[in-house]
Amino acid sequence: xxxxxxxxxxxxxxxxxxxxxxxxxxxxxxxxxxxxxxxxxxxxxxxxxxxxxxxxxxxxxxxxxxxxxxxxxxxxxxxxxxxxxxxxxxxxxxxxxxxxxxxxxxxxxxxxxxxxxxxxxxxxxxxxxxxxxxxxxxxxxxxxxxxxxxxxxxxxxxxxxxxxxxxxxxxxxxxxxxxxxxxxxxxxxxxxxxxxxxxxxxxxxxxxxxxxxxxxxxxxxxxxxxxxxxxxxxxxxxxxxxxxxxxxxxxxxxxxxxxxxxxxxxxxxxxxxxxxxxxxxxxxxxxxxxxxxxxxxxxxxxxxxxxxxxxxxxxxxxxxxxxxxxxxxxxxxxxxxxxxxxxxxxxxxxxxxxxxx
Amino acid sequence: xxxxxxxxxxxxxxxxxxxxxxxxxxxxxxxxxxxxxxxxxxxxxxxxxxxxxxxxxxxxxxxxxxxxxxxxxxxxxxxxxxxxxxxxx
Numbered sequence: 001x002x003x004x005x006x007x008x009x010x011x012x013x014x015x016x017x018x019x020x021x022x023x024x025x026x027x028x029x030x031x032x033x034x035x036x037x038x039x040x041x042x043x044x045x046x047x048x049x050x051x052x053x054x055x056x057x058x059x060x061x062x063x064x065x066x067x068x069x070x071x072x073x074x075x076x077x078x079x080x081x082x083x084x085x086x087x088x089x090x091x092x093x094x095x096x097x098x099x100x101x102x103x104x105x106x107x108x109x110x111x112x113x114x115x116x117x118x119x120x121x122x123x124x125x126x127x128x129x130x131x132x133x134x135x136x137x138x139x140x141x142x143x144x145x146x147x148x149x150x151x152x153x154x155x156x157x158x159x160x161x162x163x164x165x166x167x168x169x170x171x172x173x174x175x176x177x178x179x180x181x182x183x184x185x186x187x188x189x190x191x192x193x194x195x196x197x198x199x200x201x202x203x204x205x206x207x208x209x210x211x212x213x214x215x216x217x218x219x220x221x222x223x224x225x226x227x228x229x230x231x232x233x234x235x236x237x238x239x240x241x242x243x244x245x246x247x248x249x250x251x252x253x254x255x256x257x258x259x260x261x262x263x264x265x266x267x268x269x270x271x272x273x274x275x276x277x278x279x280x281x282x283x284x285x286x287x288x289x290x291x292x293x294x295x296x297x298x299x300x301x302x303x304x305x306x307x308x309x310x311x312x313x314x315x316x317x318x319x320x321x322x323x324x325x326x327x328x329x330x331x332x333x334x335x336x337x338x339x340x341x342x343x344x345x346x347x348x349x350x351x352x353x354x355x356x357x
Numbered sequence: 358x359x360x361x362x363x364x365x366x367x368x369x370x371x372x373x374x375x376x377x378x379x380x381x382x383x384x385x386x387x388x389x390x391x392x393x394x395x396x397x398x399x400x401x402x403x404x405x406x407x408x409x410x411x412x413x414x415x416x417x418x419x420x421x422x423x424x425x426x427x428x429x430x431x432x433x434x435x436x437x438x439x440x441x442x443x444x445x446x
Contacts, residue, residue: 056411056445057367057400073396078404090403 002315002355005322006048007330008036011348013050015068022334024322024343028068038310040097041356042108047123049108051076051094059091059112063124074124077110089114089149095310098155100162104180107162111152115142115169117181130181133167138205142172145208145227153309154212158219158236166222166237168212173204174224176237190240194228210249211309212237216316218258223288225251225263225309232288234258243288247272250312250323254336257318259287262337264307264323277302281323283337297340298331305329310352324350359386359435363397366441371397383416384427386437401439411445414438 005016005024013036015028030050037053048068052060061076082088096111110118110127117130133139142150147170154168163180166187176187188204196206208227215221224231224240225248231240246265254260263282267275274280278301281294299305305325312323314337321337324330330343330350359378363371371394380386391398403409410423415438416431423442431437 054400056409056441058403058409060399076399078399081405088405090405090407 001317001334002320002322002357004041004356005332006039006041006352006354006356007324007347007350008039008050008310008352009324009328009348009350010035012036013039013068014347016343022332022341024332026344030064030068030071031062036351037093038095038097038352039354040099040108041354042099043357044099044102044105045123049074049097049124051097051110053093059094061094061110061124075120075126077112077116077118077127077129079114079116079129089116091116092149093151095151095153096155096167098157100157101159103160104162109155109157109165111155111167113147113151114149115139115152115172117152117155117167119181132177132181132183133175136175136184139172141205142169143206145170145210154209156212156214156222158214159216160219164236166212166214168209168224170210170227171206171208173207174209174212174237187237188240189238190233190242191224191226191231192229192242211251213251213253213261215253215258216255221253221258223251223253223261225249230263230288232261234287241288243284244291246282248307249309250307251309252312252314252321254314254318255316257285260285260318260336261288262312262314262321263291264312266306272306273304274301274306277304279303279305281337281340294337294340296338297333297342299329308351311350313353313355315355316357320355322353322355324353326350358433359431359437361386361390361437361439364438364440367397367400367439370394370400371439380431382427383414383421383429383431383437386431386435387427387439411442413440413442415440 007014012032013030016024017027035053038051040049048064062071079089093113100107117133118127150172156166158164173188186204191207209224220236230244248265282291322332326349328347331340360375362375378386378389408425414421
């Protein structure tokens with residue numbers, strides 16, 4: 001069962017602890033009033049990281065080595081300075097933070113908007129831009145999805161071989177590495193884009209996977225919530241199969257069961273609210289062949305909550321889940337998402353959420 | 358010598374009192390501050406050393422907007438204010 005919940009919101013970071021009977025309470029808070037775009041718990045040393053998206057002063061990164069009691073600002077990923085190029089990029093936001101496994105001690109990865117992949121080997125004291133990812137030939141043609149610039153939002157690291165990762169970019173498709181980022185290959189075969197001219201529909205480089213997640217115990221299985229569909233791969237992102245054409249942002253993979261995943265759908269891209277105001281969680285337990293709409297404990301229509309791509313998580317057992325909305329509502333489940341219970345109706349807009357063991 | 362004052366919103370990383378610097382341009386004046394207070398640099402400038410979009414600097418009452426390359430000349434008695442632009446929300 002999850003021991004803590006990290007919630008990054010528009011107005012700060014909240015660390016919640018479970019109480020009896022499935023309730024959660026806010027135990028700690030930090031960065032009040034400041035937008036928190038991403039959070040990370042590194043299980044190897046217990047460090048917590050919080051990325052801030054300060055509208056005036058840029059992206060910042062903080063680390064806590066005492067479970068959130070105190071924080072230190074560390075370095076934030078930054079693009080190298082380029083002379084004579086007016087449009088050279090600057091990191092606007094940290095949108096992914098992941099820790100490598102015990103086979104790669106000390107390594108943490110960050111994804112940014114504009115899209116960049118960065119690595120730190122010293123707990124965030126310094127960051128290095130991944131040159132091979134920057135050199136992907138199609139990268140200059142990637143574009144923003146709902147934002148002005150493409151963003152790297154998912155880094156799905158193989159649980160037992162940290163050299164193998166699948167990263168997702170909106171809109172720049174999915175890319176895989178087998179050598180810890182020394183080289184990259186396209187990992188978008190099978191995705192398709194309803195928002196492109198027909199001849200570009202299957203172009204892997206312009207795909208908009210909103211979120212890519214991996215099954216921990218069956219790491220060849222990954223799931224995508226895409227801009228116009230949901231996809232699943234059972235060969236480590238070699239190929240994706242369409243499992244439905246539902247819009248949404250968030251997806252969580254059952255850590256043990258390769259056939260189970262949860263999605264929180266919305267109506268469609270031009271109408272980013274629950275379909276007909278009807279809020280639900282979609283759960284599949286057969287690899288995406290069928291889905292059940294789960295509404296137990298969730299508000300009846302009309303409900304306009306929207307759940308961002310990083311705002312749904314599942315614990316290491318596949319039993320505790322939680323998700324939060326842009327309307328500041330937070331729900332949790334203790335039974336694999338079959339029944340939900342409200343944690344709060346009064347959070348700030350929620351950007352990201354992690355359940356910790 | 359020009360004097361630089363930062364918004365109180367930056368009190369955790371920047372001086373809270375006016376600081377006198379020797380710079381003939383805005384960039385040189387700020388570089389001197391950054392040398393003494395390295396952490397504040399990334400709050401004011403982006404990765405390309407451009408003034409951040411939603412940071413505004415006033416030099417003797419004239420506004421220097423985000424994106425500027427900060428080449429503006431400053432005089433020995435210039436008053437420089439580094440503030441949050443309201444455009445940033």
